[in-house]
Amino acid sequence: MSRVGYALEPKKVDTFIQPSFLHYAKQHSIDLIQIDLTIPLSQQGPFHCILHKLHTQSWKNQLQEFSTKHPNTVIIDPPELIDRLHNRITMLESVTQLQLSIQNENATVEIPNQVVVEEPISFDLGSIEEHSLRFPLIAKPLEANGTVDSHNLFLVFDRDGVKSLDNNPMVLQEFVNHGGVIFKIYVAGKQFKCVKRKSLNDISQEKLKTIKGSVPFSQISNLGEGDGGGSSAVDKAEMPPQSLVSELARVLRERLGLNLFNVDVIRDGKNPGRYLVIDINYFPGYAKLPSYEEFFTNFLMDVVQQPKSV
Numbered sequence: 001m002s003r004v005g006y007a008l009e010p011k012k013v014d015t016f017i018q019p020s021f022l023h024y025a026k027q028h029s030i031d032l033i034q035i036d037l038t039i040p041l042s043q044q045g046p047f048h049c050i051l052h053k054l055h056t057q058s059w060k061n062q063l064q065e066f067s068t069k070h071p072n073t074v075i076i077d078p079p080e081l082i083d084r085l086h087n088r089i090t091m092l093e094s095v096t097q098l099q100l101s102i103q104n105e106n107a108t109v110e111i112p113n114q115v116v117v118e119e120p121i122s123f124d125l126g127s128i129e130e131h132s133l134r135f136p137l138i139a140k141p142l143e144a145n146g147t148v149d150s151h152n153l154f155l156v157f158d159r160d161g162v163k164s165l166d167n168n169p170m171v172l173q174e175f176v177n178h179g180g181v182i183f184k185i186y187v188a189g190k191q192f193k194c195v196k197r198k199s200l201n202d203i204s205q206e207k208l209k210t211i212k213g214s215v216p217f218s219q220i221s222n223l224g225e226g227d228g229g230g231s232s233a234v235d236k237a238e239m240p241p242q243s244l245v246s247e248l249a250r251v252l253r254e255r256l257g258l259n260l261f262n263v264d265v266i267r268d269g270k271n272p273g274r275y276l277v278i279d280i281n282y283f284p285g286y287a288k289l290p291s292y293e294e295f296f297t298n299f300l301m302d303v304v305q306q307p308k309s310v
């Protein structure tokens with residue numbers, strides 16, 4: 001049996017550590033062991049591998065200490081690399097650098113045009129023109145650290161809308177009409193899977209004439225029927241080419257140096273060969289994937305069979 005320790009918030013334990021997963025993993029010689037957060041990590045183990053989604057300094061210190069004492073334990077993933085996903089600018093830097101262009105599929109992968117606003121109250125609206133940003137925009141908290149606040153997004157229709165934002169550092173990003181469907185590419189080491197979900201509806205030119213200011217919305221991908229693109233839009237949507245999905249998963253995994261993440265991708269409604277990465281999440285909700293037990297166990301088997309080289 002290989003021992004895989006996990007350190008997760010209680011809510012994440014409830015959703016991710018399903019009995020069916022524990023059972024499937026055990027059948028494949030993987031024992032998933034909950035790390036007791038009330039006891040120092042150094043007093044627990046041994047572990048072949050540790051999975052974690054906790055970001056306190058005390059946890060990072062414990063991991064560091066454990067890793068020094070037990071260099072053969074694989075830490076999935078290094079905290080300093082995970083931290084890059086906690087800022088919505090650094091999160092997307094690997095995408096801008098890769099300039100991925102899959103010639104034979106006629107597809108490109110970019111990020112939307114965007115600018116950082118440190119203080120919306122004193123923001124120089126001239127920067128909107130300077131960066132050629134076109135309304136409508138979507139305002140996202142710069143910090144993406146898993147708190148409820150970090151998912152408090154706003155649609156911004158005009159300059160007054162920018163001024164009305166809470167005075168926290170934000171990213172102002174162009175809203176790209178994409179037919180109300182979002183693609184989520186889940187990556188776990190060399191395993192990957194792309195699924196489609198409902199997203200925000202397109203914003204028509206007519207609507208733009210009537211809506212002013214800014215409109216808050218939160219965790220839109222979790223909204224129910226009728227709030228985003230209809231389920232028929234999702235059913236009808238063509239998946240991105242498999243070669244693009246596999247290339248994006250592979251290159252981002254390499255660039256980010258991470259094993260566990262998902263990528264939110266939209267397809268420009270005006271240009272179907274143009275894909276845009278809008279969000280990358282560390283250790284997302286894998287349990288939403290069909291047969292996630294097998295998907296994740298395959299990853300763990302790779303890790304424990306090839307320590308330190310996945």
Ligand SMILES: O=P(O)(O)O[C@@H]1[C@@H](OP(=O)(O)O)[C@H](OP(=O)(O)O)[C@H](O)[C@H](OP(=O)(O)O)[C@H]1OP(=O)(O)O
Nearest residue numbers: 012145146147221262264279281282283284285286
């Ligand atoms: O809880 P779930 O299953 O909805 O997973 C959340 C993810 O949903 P997804 O798998 O992309 O549909 C969710 O992804 P989105 O931000 O909705 O794209 C986040 O990864 C979220 O983590 P955090 O709040 O940013 O730390 C994830 O939340 P945690 O479970 O890690 O708290």
Ligand SMILES: Nc1ncnc2c1ncn2[C@@H]1O[C@H](COP(=O)(O)OP(=O)(O)O)[C@@H](O)[C@H]1O
Nearest residue numbers: 112151173174175176199200220221264278279
């Ligand atoms: N640039 C954009 N253009 C169009 N829709 C977007 C854009 N950015 C985000 N969205 C929509 O808003 C949702 C939430 O944005 P996202 O950046 O994924 O934040 P979160 O980290 O809270 O999931 C996305 O799932 C998508 O529906």
Ligand SMILES: [Mg+2]
Nearest residue numbers: 221264279281
């Ligand atoms: Mg998202």
Ligand SMILES: [Mg+2]
Nearest residue numbers: 144279280281
């Ligand atoms: Mg996110």
